[in-house]
Amino acid sequence: MNTDNSLSLQLLSSYCWISEDSLNNCKYPESLLNYVDLEVISIKQIPPIKRRRLNGLSKMAMHTSLNCLESLKSNSDEVITVFASQHGExxxxxxxxxxxxxxxxxxxxxxxxxxxxxxxxLFSIFNNNTQPGTSIAAGSNTFGFALLESYNLLKRFPNKKVLLTCFDLKVEPPFDSFLNRVEPSYSLSLLLSIDDNLAQHGYNISFSFQRSEVPLQASMPLPLAFLQFLHSNAPSEQLKSNNTYWEFAKNAL
Amino acid sequence: MRPIENEIKAVIIESLDLEDISIDDIETEEPLFGDGLGLDSIDALELGLALKKKFDIKLDSSSEESKKHFYSVSTLADFIEQQKGTA
Structure with a gap:
């Protein structure tokens, strides 16, 4: 793969939640689950009268988004948002x-x-966020193209941060029969930037992608595979969706 | 206190996901929408559907009359009893 095509951005913080109930039969390694919040979601930050509008899907997305921002004391009304979900509602x-x-x-x-x-x-309403927001679905490449969209937004608004949240609920019958693996309910939020002045700690992330000639098999959804790479010792790794190779490299800042 | 008033309050809590609110928290005579409980137009539609299912009543969502019936738990109880012919 030609690494000259790779795009770079900074990962300032990340937060991942997986539903423990939906983890059965997924057989994910400890090296991933050690970095994942498996507790029941409460979202105390949102008052009950608003919170009741959140269902399983939007509750997960809100939970990881708010925690990702909180860990860096970033204001939830100032970030540009990219919300990505393969299956949506x-x-x-x-x-x-x-x-x-x-x-x-x-x-x-x-x-x-x-x-x-x-x-x-719901995120924009609850946080009085009037920044641009994009909702993305791109099959098994959803996370990758959401990262690409985040990069585009950062190039256009270089002084801003992008909150990328990638989330999906476990697919219920009858549509679960179309999946070639069991997927849990999960949400991963990343806070991204290309402004060198903003990055105090975190990672510099480079990525590129190439379509495969033949169908591919991946053991877990792309965002979770990325999280596992992030917390591994490997400086770079090739991940895959159902039809595309995604090459990632990281440097600690 | 009519028994139907508590039944209506239970329907409100369940259908509108008011998990932190108990039957005793809802005032029978207070307005449900706007100032009172703070419910909105989507809640009105959702509640109408839930009451229709629970009490097997007919509702006309566009009429001014319906607005009056949905003012409070008490007015809803009057309306349902009237429809069921038990008032």
């Missing part, structure tokens, strides 16, 4: 369609929050 949509098939009335709340950018919208 799929489980909510399944429930809505089931209701329609069974001639039941559809829940207005489920309907209003069933769009892909629900979690991003």
């Amino acid at each position: 799929l489980n909510r949509t399944i429930s809505i369609i089931s209701d329609i098939i069974n001639s039941q009335d559809v829940s207005p709340k489920d309907f209003s929050l069933s769009v892909h950018n629900s979690s991003l919208g």
